Amino acid sequence: MMEPNLFLSMIVFGIGIVIMVLKRDLVIKLIGLGIVETAVTLSFVVVSHNGPLPPILTLPIDRVDPLPQAMIITSIVVGFAVLALSLVFVVYLSIVYHTTDSYKLQKRIKRDEQ
Template sequence: MVDFIAPFLIIFLSIYGLLFKKHIISKIIALDVLNTGIVFLFVVIASKIGNAPPLKGSGNYVDPFPQAVIITSIVIGFATISLLLSITMIVVEKKRKKDLNEIEKE
């Protein structure tokens, strides 16, 4: 049960950053931390005692499916953060402001 505290703490702190920070880069960093927290939670849930490769006949093995999902999630998270940073650079260059409240007022 103690293993679940750290990922939830990371997730809640990143949600706080998404909701209450006004700087664009702070929100993007919070979104990246949220992705990391969810990956961490998935790893904690999917971890098993077994450490043998998934071959026929071995009873205590590691399931390869969660590992494939985690790798896909990491790649999608990287692509999303890269796209967000590119769009942020364009918006900040055009508006010359970094605070979301000021950008939304225009």
């Protein structure tokens, strides 16, 4: 049922997740999130390609399938918005605490609360 290329894009997805879990630096975590989003976009390209031919549906009339394009562009835009907003929050935290290490940040925030 699945294409081999889809598995490849799932591996990219997994790489992004592993980066997000294992790396402590928030900026690197954001890069991992970017990789995850790119993997999903990539898999849209994988499923909507039509061999060497352009992706044109013939029924009921000849037209380009509009769904993949719409979904890809929307997911790119939404992913960009999320990345930009979280970068703003990371910058704010790094201005206050002078670090982007998530472990240290959590410790200092906890200490400040008490």
